[in-house]
Amino acid sequence: MDNLTKEQRSACMARIRGNDTSPELVIRRLVHSMGYRYRVSTRGIPGRPDLVFLRRKKVIFVHGCFWHQHEGCNRASQPKSNTGYWSLKLERNLERDRKVQLELEALGWQSMVIWECEVKYEDRADRIRAFLGQPKERPIRI
Ligand SMILES: [Zn+2]
Numbered sequence: 805m806d807n808l809t810k811e812q813r814s815a816c817m818a819r820i821r822g823n824d825t826s827p828e829l830v831i832r833r834l835v836h837s838m839g840y841r842y843r844v845s846t847r848g849i850p851g852r853p854d855l856v857f858l859r860r861k862k863v864i865f866v867h868g869c870f871w872h873q874h875e876g877c878n879r880a881s882q883p884k885s886n887t888g889y890w891s892l893k894l895e896r897n898l899e900r901d902r903k904v905q906l907e908l909e910a911l912g913w914q915s916m917v918i919w920e921c922e923v924k925y926e927d928r929a930d931r932i933r934a935f936l937g938q939p940k941e942r943p944i945r946i
Pocket residue numbers: 869874877878879880919920921922
């Protein structure tokens with residue numbers, strides 16, 4: 805399983821209930837099926853990454869293209885009304901993302917972002933494997 809406590813699991817289920825094709829869930833299922841084990845929403849790690857690989861000290865974020873303003877992506881175009889409100893709000897999101905990135909780096913975490921629009925790309929498993937390394941680290945016995 806995913807190393808969740810009962811509370812974490814029910815919080816997780818509550819969040820995804822009725823939306824089980826959410827990009828986060830698609831990626832979690834994929835990563836799980838590839839043989840990796842991870843934690844979700846681990847406290848004490850900046851930015852509350854979607855997937856946390858404690859032993860590898862790596863995290864994966866699944867970012868919504870709009871909320872995190874995926875550069876050059878058509879899903880990231882800003883609303884035409886209430887422009888002042890939206891540009892301020894989205895700029896704050898980006899600032900937070902940059903801050904999280906710096907904090908993670910300072911703490912020695914490596915991170916990867918998978919954008920919502922990339923979730924269905926064929927090469928996503930390869931990219932994840934390239935980032936994480938082999939699924940199971942077998943101890944070397946002599
Ligand atoms: Zn995008």
